[in-house]
Amino acid sequence: MSWLSTSIMAQRGVAHGIEGAHQKITIEDQGTFHYVYGPYATPVLEVEPGAVVTVETHDAFEGAITEVVDNPSSLLNFPFLNPQTGPIYVKGAEKGDALAVRIISIRPRGPQPVGTTCLLTEFGGLVATGDTALLNPPLPEKVKKVVVDEDGVHWSDTLTLPYEPFIGTIGTAPQIEAISSLQPDYYGGNMDVPDVAPGSIIYLPVNTDGGYLYLGDCHAIQGDGELCGVALEIPATVEIHIDLIKGHGNGWPQLETEDKMMFIGSARPMEDAARIAYRELVRWVAAETGQSESDAYMLLTMCGKVRLGNMVDPKYSLAAGIEKKYLK
Amino acid sequence: MSWLSTSIMAQRGVAHGIEGAHQKITIEDQGTFHYVYGPYATPVLEVEPGAVVTVETHDAFEGAITEVVDNPSSLLNFPFLNPQTGPIYVKGAEKGDALAVRIISIRPRGPQPVGTTCLLTEFGGLVATGDTALLNPPLPEKVKKVVVDEDGVHWSDTLTLPYEPFIGTIGTAPQIEAISSLQPDYYGGNMDVPDVAPGSIIYLPVNTDGGYLYLGDCHAIQGDGELCGVALEIPATVEIHIDLIKGHGNGWPQLETEDKMMFIGSARPMEDAARIAYRELVRWVAAETGQSESDAYMLLTMCGKVRLGNMVDPKYSLAAGIEKKYLK
Amino acid sequence: MSWLSTSIMAQRGVAHGIEGAHQKITIEDQGTFHYVYGPYATPVLEVEPGAVVTVETHDAFEGAITEVVDNPSSLLNFPFLNPQTGPIYVKGAEKGDALAVRIISIRPRGPQPVGTTCLLTEFGGLVATGDTALLNPPLPEKVKKVVVDEDGVHWSDTLTLPYEPFIGTIGTAPQIEAISSLQPDYYGGNMDVPDVAPGSIIYLPVNTDGGYLYLGDCHAIQGDGELCGVALEIPATVEIHIDLIKGHGNGWPQLETEDKMMFIGSARPMEDAARIAYRELVRWVAAETGQSESDAYMLLTMCGKVRLGNMVDPKYSLAAGIEKKYLK
């Protein structure tokens, strides 16, 4: 498996190939979704490290926006938003470990038009919100339904965008907190980083026995920052490989793609998300390559890569990375 | 009771004087403290609206820092910090209501020196932290134990500060979240606003049946911003009067003192806390006085008062207020 | 002179009482106002340290808003806003020194209604702006003209506010920059801190020969944060005493009132303004009292006082202070 051979983390801890058992969580298996990341839920599935699991997720609105309406927010029932499938209990996972979740595939699931985006009052990157609370009148709400198929994302009669799916929200449970699935943080959650896509591995810190893996909120495509706050939301069928790395939990999520190694920080203001992501990366590069922190800091000044995940959630998410070829 | 006659909110909803039943929660009653604000705990006391309750709280370190040591953080067990007494279930409280908690008295409780402050690594307003993540070396840690008695806060041989006690952390449970007691937010929590003091009434939004009132983290004195992150922490005996205002829940905590009416916003960056507090206040003043929002906005430009609660917690807290005499 | 005897800074450097020469800058003397703080202007007056100067200032709109109109911004000619009187050249002032400017009096000047406030599009603390750039529609503009006389600020038929005048904008020239008078920074400028009022002394860093003191933008009253961005703007006659403290320039403006010593920080986000102000204060208290920085940091955690100047200018201004009685 080439992904294993390119994985730096994997070389020192991931024990299991994808020959593990195949399991499944359908929407029916799930029953009630979860709207918080926490340890107070009952696992819907237990797996051994190495398992491949097919997970059905719903869209961020739990399917409530079925057609183009003028006031989509009237269809939503805050705080019951961004429904999550799970939690998945990973046997042997303990505080201090990392879950390594490889994303194998993401396929849209459901009748066309399967994709939904919309403008919601007091939500989004270019409007006043509950957090950036102003007196301006709101923008009008608006819904757009979009066909997503093998040819791509059919945005309009004249514009087809590529199908570039990823998992918007994925993470483990905090130890004692239960936090809205609208929020990203050190345990993952609603990061909305488009690189959490097929072919990538996300390493998530384990904070409680079993890890309690949740996921949902798949996007057919999203620009940097998820500007209006609602990407092209789809119900999806996600295939993941779940592995366990004993004793290698980081403070924040680490993301490995074919050619890059990244850390994802989530905070407000946005510079604090950037500082978190880059500090994690500086320390990891220093440890990985045997350089001093000062030298790693200088090196990343030359070749660090930043990707903005979201500028709309309760915390902003930003990934800082380095190309693997510079780690040799 | 003069506090009732001066209470604007009270005139339209607070039904009960302090002749209500007197009840008590001792440390022994409490047993295990809580470290999250959430609905998943079992109430330690049920009260009728109008009850007066004497509540014993522990200090923010649960008494772990008993003497001057070099490395206080080694004595702490994150995330089990800032222990909260409660929750108190208020009969009849439903989502959309407000709890009106009048603070009657706060007395230090325990052997001298009863007050503790300290510098902790990666915590505080003038150092790099986990949120503002930098590569600088840390400041050395440090502990100071302080006698607090009827004469005041005995800071040093030559300096006695006044005893100005308040409740650092008080709030209701979110509807489905369980959030660290280190954090303030729309439901209250670790706001660290010094005006939450004897003589004041704090109005907290009810998000779940019974409201689930928690409190803890009393301070013998604190400057604006709680600069190093640790005020003069004391175990305390707090006497409060709990009332219920049906259907008058605000989005954020409202605080009434003898002469001011305030709202407390909590957010990062700090300007967002200020915007929240002032937007709530503009809208409340407009509704209360029959002015337009624009007129209230202009009036508060002339006479708004701001008090910084904390510049150290996961969200910063700031109160924006107006003198009651300008509301006539 | 009691202000001198209460002045801590003065005890070690201010050489001259207010028996100095009395000089004057009228509007006619000034001719053209300045809209930047910089070294490229020609001084309108030269003074010896110790001079008392009566300075006429215009209001922030240079008198352009004479009546209640629907669209005040159409009367303004950006960037020619916030006109400043000066610069005043202080003989002997060199980089590294401080100017100590005592404010003796501020009187409104001109026909009634002499006070102006307004709501301007894309300007203010609770609306989207050029800095916090959003897509929301704007609030409508609005003007209010207000009589200010010996009885106070006649806000409405039923509400009279106190006359609490202060200088909104005062500072020295940067060494090589020329920065809009709408902005506050390390040299002073548009800080909008209400304590820059009669009875106070502001210590400003000298960055260039002569210091180049500018002032303007007097307010008849203003709440914390100058919420809508426009306080009660008045043309004024200001009497100041200008002194020079050789070799005692601080990094940021220091402000002394009868009972407090403060530093003013200006930055975005607001927490950075607070950090600047408090770091300056920690270091000054440590030096002044012979404590370590850690001890001063702990002391200010207990008794620091914060006043928000503005939450509307290109940088936010915030003062952090300590009561003088705690410095003994």
Added chain:
Amino acid sequence: MSWLSTSIMAQRGVAHGIEGAHQKITIEDQGTFHYVYGPYATPVLEVEPGAVVTVETHDAFEGAITEVVDNPSSLLNFPFLNPQTGPIYVKGAEKGDALAVRIISIRPRGPQPVGTTCLLTEFGGLVATGDTALLNPPLPEKVKKVVVDEDGVHWSDTLTLPYEPFIGTIGTAPQIEAISSLQPDYYGGNMDVPDVAPGSIIYLPVNTDGGYLYLGDCHAIQGDGELCGVALEIPATVEIHIDLIKGHGNGWPQLETEDKMMFIGSARPMEDAARIAYRELVRWVAAETGQSESDAYMLLTMCGKVRLGNMVDPKYSLAAGIEKKYLK
């Protein structure tokens, strides 16, 4: 010239091909460098629109760091940092126009090792600074000198990085301000966006007659955010083509590469830089394609691209863009 044919802006205003006159500014022609962007300097060259100019720039330290020393900041003379060549007066340029500066080539100039980077006290993205003012001890300073030649950037014996040069600082003069060349803003300045590279066109607003184009601060390579604050600084010979677009000045710099159209926002906190850049882009896409702002906002939610320029300067710079193929 393919760059012209791919230029959207050019199709409606850029009048002149690169057959214009070739002119030159050598270091000797320049004489004294400039350290502010402002209208108070004397132009070093006048050009007609369409001119090709070869400009020699110095490195950000004006060559003061010639070898590896322990305390590079002792060699620097603040505020005389980031020396700029220019200003160039563009005939016919008036407020409201745009300068279109195409970057043809950037070559290192001077003896090897020609590249310099360093860690400076209180400067950089992962340390406390004068703006984010903390009490932590500083990181040690450090210098690295690097050979840059046709093979690339010789970072170490085992690591050669690509030569990816760009102009760190380029812009026009504000109308009445003169602002440090360390700062970026609406007129350009120290943006440090790596796409300001050979093959790109940057459109800069003209604020004053002649535009007053300044440039300097070339980098041989830089990662996203310019993490430690000092990229690989080189003295350079830059060839640019300067054109004038009458009446098409934007509020903020626009940047066109072969396949993308971007806007660059500069502000603190970082989300405000992102909001500025994206709001400019939303409005430009709407105008360009005939969509409503709401539709452009939704489209950019799907396919907007963000590049972080700097997270270290007095304002952070961030570019938001869209691929040109989505504009058809």
